[in-house]
Amino acid sequence: MSWQSYVDDHLMCEIDGNHLTSAAILGHDGIVWAQTPNFPQFKAEEIAGVMEDFEEPGKLAPTGLYLGGVKYMVIQGEPGAVIRGKKGSGGITVKKTNQALLVGIYDEPMTPGQCNVVVERIADYLIEQGM
Numbered sequence: 434m435s436w437q438s439y440v441d442d443h444l445m446c447e448i449d450g451n452h453l454t455s456a457a458i459l460g461h462d463g464i465v466w467a468q469t470p471n472f473p474q475f476k477a478e479e480i481a482g483v484m485e486d487f488e489e490p491g492k493l494a495p496t497g498l499y500l501g502g503v504k505y506m507v508i509q510g511e512p513g514a515v516i517r518g519k520k521g522s523g524g525i526t527v528k529k530t531n532q533a534l535l536v537g538i539y540d541e542p543m544t545p546g547q548c549n550v551v552v553e554r555i556a557d558y559l560i561e562q563g564m
Contacts, residue, residue: 436467443555444537445469451543453551459534466533473501487513487529500525515553524548528556532564
């Protein structure tokens with residue numbers, strides 16, 4: 434299965450009638466493996482900041498998580514594994530695997546919990562596969 438298939442068929446799947454606004458799979462170095470056409474154009478330093486938070490959990494909390502110039506308030510996550518952020522009625526979930534970052538961005542009517550389930554379920558599968 435191609436990385437684009439993981440994005441198109443799994444990250445963008447429908448859950449309770451809703452789906453993510455955009456999604457991507459990136460390498461730890463910030464190189465895009467696959468993404469939706471509307472995934473934000475991000476800066477290398479934004480991905481570097483995310484990776485730093487995985488190494489030093491809580492580092493993004495004071496400043497927020499930025500992706501594509503959009504600031505998300507960092508909310509509860511799993512130190513070293515998942516970063517979650519909120520902005521208005523939407524938000525972001527970033528899950529780290531051994532080799533990749535899976536990113537899901539949502540807006541209402543999708544809920545934070547639905548976004549978490551979609552992103553984290555696929556990431557957990559990839560972790561089980563050694564990815």
